[in-house]
Amino acid sequence: MERIDNLFHSYANRSLGMIDPEGIETLCSDMEVDHTDVRILMLAWKMKAEKQGYFTLEEWRRGMKALRADTVSKLRKALPELEKEVKRPSKFEDFYSYSFCYCLTEEKQKSIDIESICQLLDLVLGSHFRAQVDYFIEYLKIQSDYKVINMDQWMGFFRFCNEISFPDFSNYNPDLAWPLILDNFVEWMQLKQT
Amino acid sequence: MENKAIGLDKGWDYMQKGITKLKRILEGLPEPPFTSEEYMMLYTTIYNMCTQKPPHDHSQQLYDKYREAFEEYISSTVLPSLREKHDEFMLRELAKRWANHKVMVRWLSRFFHYLDRYFIARRSLPTLNEVGLTCFRDLVYQEVHAKVKDAVITLIDRALLKNVLDIFVEIGMGKMDRYEDDFEADMLQDTGAYYSRKASSWIEEDSCPDYMLKSEECLKKERDRVSHYLHSSSETKLSEKVQNELLVAYANRLLEKEHSGCRPLLRDDKVEDLSRMYRLYCKIPQGLDPVANIFKPHITAEGTALVQQAEDATSNQASSAPGVQEQVLIRRTIELHDKYMAYVTDCFQNHTLFHKALKEAFEVFCNKTVTGNSSAELLATFCDNILKKGGSEKLSDEVIEETLEKVVKLLAYISDKDLFAEFYRKKLPRRLLFDRSANDDHKRSILTKLKQQCGGQFTSKMEGMVTDLTLARENQANYEDYLRSNSAAHPGIDLTVTVLTTGFWPSYKSFDLNLPAEMVKCVEVFKGFYETKTKHRKLTWIYSLGTCHINGKFEQKIIELIVSTYQAAVLLLFNASDRLSYSEIMAHLNLTHDDLLRLLHSLSCAKYKILSKEPNTKTISHGDYFEFNSKFTDKLRRIKVPLPPVDERKKVVEDVDKDRRYAIDAALVRIMKSRKVLGHQQLVSECVEQLSRMFKPDIKAIKKRMEDLITRDYLERDKENQNMFRYLA
Numbered sequence: 001m002e003r004i005d006n007l008f009h010s011y012a013n014r015s016l017g018m019i020d021p022e023g024i025e026t027l028c029s030d031m032e033v034d035h036t037d038v039r040i041l042m043l044a045w046k047m048k049a050e051k052q053g054y055f056t057l058e059e060w061r062r063g064m065k066a067l068r069a070d071t072v073s074k075l076r077k078a079l080p081e082l083e084k085e086v087k088r089p090s091k092f093e094d095f096y097s098y099s100f101c102y103c104l105t106e107e108k109q110k111s112i113d114i115e116s117i118c119q120l121l122d123l124v125l126g127s128h129f130r131a132q133v134d135y136f137i138e139y140l141k142i143q144s145d146y147k148v149i150n151m152d153q154w155m156g157f158f159r160f161c162n163e164i165s166f167p168d169f170s171n172y173n174p175d176l177a178w179p180l181i182l183d184n185f186v187e188w189m190q191l192k193q194t
Numbered sequence: 195m196e197n198k199a200i201g202l203d204k205g206w207d208y209m210q211k212g213i214t215k216l217k218r219i220l221e222g223l224p225e226p227p228f229t230s231e232e233y234m235m236l237y238t239t240i241y242n243m244c245t246q247k248p249p250h251d252h253s254q255q256l257y258d259k260y261r262e263a264f265e266e267y268i269s270s271t272v273l274p275s276l277r278e279k280h281d282e283f284m285l286r287e288l289a290k291r292w293a294n295h296k297v298m299v300r301w302l303s304r305f306f307h308y309l310d311r312y313f314i315a316r317r318s319l320p321t322l323n324e325v326g327l328t329c330f331r332d333l334v335y336q337e338v339h340a341k342v343k344d345a346v347i348t349l350i351d352r353a354l355l356k357n358v359l360d361i362f363v364e365i366g367m368g369k370m371d372r373y374e375d376d377f378e379a380d381m382l383q384d385t386g387a388y389y390s391r392k393a394s395s396w397i398e399e400d401s402c403p404d405y406m407l408k409s410e411e412c413l414k415k416e417r418d419r420v421s422h423y424l425h426s427s428s429e430t431k432l433s434e435k436v437q438n439e440l441l442v443a444y445a446n447r448l449l450e451k452e453h454s455g456c457r458p459l460l461r462d463d464k465v466e467d468l469s470r471m472y473r474l475y476c477k478i479p480q481g482l483d484p485v486a487n488i489f490k491p492h493i494t495a496e497g498t499a500l501v502q503q504a505e506d507a508t509s510n511q512a513s514s515a516p517g518v519q520e521q522v523l524i525r526r527t528i529e530l531h532d533k534y535m536a537y538v539t540d541c542f543q544n545h546t547l548f549h550k551a552l553k554e555a556f557e558v559f560c561n562k563t564v565t566g567n568s569s570a571e572l573l574a575t576f577c578d579n580i581l582k583k584g585g586s587e588k589l590s591d592e593v594i595e596e597t598l599e600k601v602v603k604l605l606a607y608i609s610d611k612d613l614f615a616e617f618y619r620k621k622l623p624r625r626l627l628f629d630r631s632a633n634d635d636h637k638r639s640i641l642t643k644l645k646q647q648c649g650g651q652f653t654s655k656m657e658g659m660v661t662d663l664t665l666a667r668e669n670q671a672n673y674e675d676y677l678r679s680n681s682a683a684h685p686g687i688d689l690t691v692t693v694l695t696t697g698f699w700p701s702y703k704s705f706d707l708n709l710p711a712e713m714v715k716c717v718e719v720f721k722g723f724y725e726t727k728t729k730h731r732k733l734t735w736i737y738s739l740g741t742c743h744i745n746g747k748f749e750q751k752i753i754e755l756i757v758s759t760y761q762a763a764v765l766l767l768f769n770a771s772d773r774l775s776y777s778e779i780m781a782h783l784n785l786t787h788d789d790l791l792r793l794l795h796s797l798s799c800a801k802y803k804i805l806s807k808e809p810n811t812k813t814i815s816h817g818d819y820f821e822f823n824s825k826f827t828d829k830l831r832r833i834k835v836p837l838p839p840v841d842e843r844k845k846v847v848e849d850v851d852k853d854r855r856y857a858i859d860a861a862l863v864r865i866m867k868s869r870k871v872l873g874h875q876q877l878v879s880e881c882v883e884q885l886s887r888m889f890k891p892d893i894k895a896i897k898k899r900m901e902d903l904i905t906r907d908y909l910e911r912d913k914e915n916q917n918m919f920r921y922l923a
């Protein structure tokens with residue numbers, strides 16, 4: 001317990017009482033993980049961290065306890081296990097939706113701009129649904145109907161990847177409640193393929 | 195009387211004499227009829243034999259002998275006589291024998307009546323009557339009925355026929371099954387075959403109207419047959435059979451006949467033939483469907499052809515004035531509607547199937563765009579023209595009323611009703627403000643009709659506009675009074691002001707036009723007057739809607755010019771300078787390029803060249819110079835110099851789109867508020883239905899609005915089922 005707290009304080013910003021982005025970066029280099037690596041996001045998820053780029057003491061404690069780590073090396077060793085856990089279907093959806101919320105930095109913010117979404121998609125979903133993610137990112141960049149993506153569309157895309165057969169979209173029905181952006185995406189893909 | 199019991203044989207001998215006498219009578223042999231004593235004796239004999247104490251109670255034996263009497267007679271006399279005859283003669287014989295048999299049954303059962311009362315009743319045996327008839331049935335009918343049926347079908351003699359057929363009915367003893375099975379079934383089949391043969395030859399040779407005439411006659415003939423000799427229960431079955439063979443089997447070929455079928459009849463106004471067609475087919479279940487299925491595409495084709503005509507005419511004749519062909523189209527569409535509605539009401543007896551077909555057909559082509567204009571816009575323009583002093587044709591009041599009625603009917607078929615409303619709303623003010631002499635009643639009546647069709651919301655603003663004008667006239671009277679009482683304030687120019695309530699009228703852009711000095715004074719004076727009436731209202735001056743009467747002192751004569759305020763402002767500049775450049779005019783007046791181009795064009799390049807332009811080209815460019823054209827003249831003393839209106843179509847479409855977005859939002863929220871939870875497809879379809887009175891919403895637009903509502907936390911998607919939505923209070 002004490003060791004966890006001490007570890008926390010070694011990275012935390014004195015005046016804030018929290019680990020700030022700088023502290024996280026230090027932590028990452030100590031763990032020999034890039035700070036843009038998806039595993040850091042997974043760590044934040046495990047901690048149930050609320051604010052992007054910051055860890056509070058409580059969140060830290062939560063995460064470290066769950067991972068059974070109290071030193072940096074133990075933490076690093078726990079990462080593969082964490083990855084496996086996240087990839088499990090039961091947990092992955094939760095992680096996916098968490099990653100969206102984590103990126104909402106402003107107080108009343110409900111959507112994320114296209115550029116950031118593309119990066120986030122690639123990070124979070126890329127390894128699972130490479131083809132869908134790549135094509136969707138391409139579409140997002142050229143379309144002009146939407147400048148931001150909201151949570152509903154974000155989750156919609158996840159369901160889309162899971163349920164709809166790719167790349168023929170044979171079981172896609174635009175009369176159902178799929179978000180409009182996905183209807184447009186499918187149309188665009190079908191045009192491309194003819 | 196004997197007190198001794200009567201023995202069976204002795205008693206029967208006595209009865210036998212009576213039976214023999216009866217037979218002789220039936221055979222037509224000379225024999226006096228039964229006297230009442232003879233009858234009494236016969237009756238009493240039976241009575242005694244039945245009431246004797248056993249073992250002399252002969253009821254059972256008598257019952258059997260009764261039957262045997264019939265059987266014997268039938269076998270020995272009746273059957274042989276029938277067997278030796280054929281066809282009509284056989285039928286005649288049968289009818290006679292049957293009549294005889296009935297008489298025999300009647301008499302014998304009277305003699306033996308006592309059996310009916312106790313013996314038969316006690317043992318629940320068939321009555322004497324039934325026994326008698328059963329004998330005939332089992333012995334005679336069974337044997338001959340097939341032959342009889344064949345003979346009947348070829349028989350002509352109606353009376354005989356009726357008698358024979360009655361046998362079939364009566365032999366059933368209360369049930370129709372003998373008639374139906376032994377006779378009717380075959381008769382129907384035979385009739386069917388007969389008509390089938392006839393139909394196959396008629397369909398080749400005859401035209402549709404002739405074939406229908408013949409069919410009608412056949413049906414009538416068959417009905418007569420029934421009333422004359424067939425049993426009434428055959429009527430429906432017979433009619434059905436005939437209809438089947440003549441009308442249903444050949445329905446398609448008949449209706450599709452190239453030169454005389456349904457389509458040509460519709461085209462050529464053959465009202466009588468069409469009415470007959472309706473009469474014939476309306477009795478057949480779903481018989482009218484094929485007719486309606488020809489009716490609808492026919493109308494659609496005609497309507498679409500009209501649209502195409504208009505398109506072609508406008509693209510070919512560049513010389514015809516814009517909008518003329520479209521107006522012609524509307525007029526022709528109205529005529530088309532009248533023509534086919536007449537068919538529906540007269541020939542097709544207002545049947546819902548045809549009303550529906552008409553409606554659907556019109557909906558198809560009424561929603562096509564013509565030369566880039568939606569039909570909603572064309573209709574609005576048409577209305578506008580009619581109301582403008584009776585339009586180009588100077589129509590009478592009644593004709594205007596009627597035409598307006600028809601226009602509103604056509605509106606029912608257009609799905610973008612709100613587009614019509616917007617266009618109409620845009621044209622209405624211009625008409626109201628510039629055409630004061632047009633009839634107020636018409637304006638009000640069309641508003642009432644529109645209100646009935648589309649609801650109060652549609653027309654409330656328009657009604658507001660009409661009311662504003664009435665108030666404005668009052669106001670003007672007050673203003674003139676004010677001027678009279680403050681003669682010093684008079685600006686020297688007559689000014690009429692119409693004050694509009696902002697909410698009712700379309701939004702107009704008001705430019706900061708630099709008014710000529712004379713007009714500025716007018717404005718000030720009116721402002722002064724208005725402030726005496728109310729201090730809480732702000733006046734915004736819309737010069738673009740104003741009209742000005744200016745006297746142009748040309749060399750030949752003075753001509754009064756009726757121009758818009760903007761045009762007047764331009765012209766008045768030339769009081770101070772002889773020659774002005776485009777940029778100078780622009781600087782003086784502070785107008786946009788677009789407006790100025792239009793203005794100058796109307797004054798220098800159009801019909802009346804009030805200003806002369808240098809260079810003398812047909813279009814205005816920024817380097818042009820303008821001079822007062824003193825040489826201008828016209829045979830009239832007062833001319834109107836029109837200013838072509840701005841193309842407001844784009845703006846109207848934009849406004850309508852915006853309103854539609856709000857309407858969809860409101861409908862979605864309303865539905866979700868009452869249902870709380872609803873599936874996606876249901877929500878969409880309910881939304882479409884609610885809005886259908888005004889327009890047909892695009893599914894994608896609805897989806898987009900739903901997403902917007904989700905973002906604004908009105909709705910949320912259900913966690914389990916992504917196709918369900920929940921209302922968030």
